[in-house]
Amino acid sequence: MFYYFFGGGRPPEVNFSYAPTVVSYPLAFTYSFAYATVSALAAWESGKLREYRIWYLAPTRSQYLVAARSLLAPIGLAWLMLSLPVTVALIETQTLPTVASLGPLFMAMVLSVAHAVIGFVVGSRIPALISVPIMATGTWVFVAFSAASPPFWLRHVSGQISSHLMFGEAIPSRVLLPPLIFAGGIALGVALIWSRNFHWIVRAGMAITVSIAGVSTSILLTDDWGHTPPLLTAQAPMKCAGSTPKVCLPEAMSQYLPKVRAEVKSTLGALNKAGVKSHPALVTDRVEDGRYQRRSTQNEWKVSFTQALLVNGNIRYRLGFEAISFDCEKPDVAISRSVRLWGASILGEADAERRRVAVENTPFDGQDEVEETVRDVLRMRQSQQSSWYYRNLAKACGG
Known part of the structure; x- marks a missing residue:
């Protein structure tokens, strides 16, 4: 919320109550902090489970259910970080949200789950004192600096839509897809490594295949995009x-x-x-x-x-x-x-x-x-x- 009131996250005064414009301003400053927060907290929760030997104390309980419950709080906090500034902006400008305007928010909420999974797996292998700062700074730097770092595809797969939408513009669904494929592929890959369903060699092979497929597919989808992603125009009433x-x-x-x-x-x-x-x-x-x-x-x-x-x-x-x-x-x-x-x-x-x-x-x-x-x-x-x-x-x- 600090960036909303003091850091340029507030929509411009002349916004015509156009929902995609109103939503894009607070979100542009929130993506990286939400992803970094959920990733670091997930690593912390995973580290506590390992430290308290939860996996050995309750061997009959589903490890997936235990992991999911421990991730509820980090994911909930990330969703609050993403949705609260957007809600304040919509109320302040007296704007009704539209499906097109909320697409980037829904994408960020799904990506928060992917970052939580990645942080959880890293925290299950590396002590919390090391994994938490690594996930927090690493995730924030990757997402926040992607907007200023070449090549252009990096910004388009990071999950941060840094462009402030102008009146009449909207984000098409094909722009929301590459970040989901990129982070989703990596999250699924590390989750396969963490699971116990197959021999570790099989899990490693599947993890590498899924991660490479997700990363390469997202790059192929965005490789010919310029500085600004493709946008829909003439969408305003x-x-x-x-x-x-x-x-x-x-x-x-x-x-x-x-x-x-x-x-x-x-x-x-x-x-x-x-x-x-x-x-x-x-x-x-x-x-x-x-x-x-x-x-x-x-x-x-x-x-x-x-x-x-x-x-x-x-x-x-x-x-x-x-x-x-x-x-x-x-x-x-x-x-x-x-x-x-x-x-x-x-x-x-x-x-x-x-x-x-x-x-x-x-x-x-x-x-x-x-x-x-x-x-x-x-x-x-x-x-x-x-x-x-x-x-x-x-x-x-x-x-």
């Missing part, structure tokens, strides 16, 4: 209004929907009047795409409505920016700036475009010529301006 175009905002911002839709209709009317054909079927908030922003298409425009509304930004200018779409990634700087300044000018937002280019990092010293070009174009007849626009739209990409 949206509310839409109207048709041709349909305008959509996050449910948390739905009170602004009438205002935004009116601005969309007004802007599209001005663009079409100026000869810029603008007939999208859907105009939706870009915020739902999270960190992987998708480009607007002719039929679906992605506009940063929420960002504009939160900072009292200019919706009209952002719509005009999306209306002007070049067919290449890097259009000619002079031509593209001329086209965009003209588009902003017909919407009465030329100053907004000038502020944008003023902070742009692209080296360019021909802005005066751009301004002169646009002034000349604005003096033309409307049909000539439209022809100039489409001609330069293609010319910017070498057409």
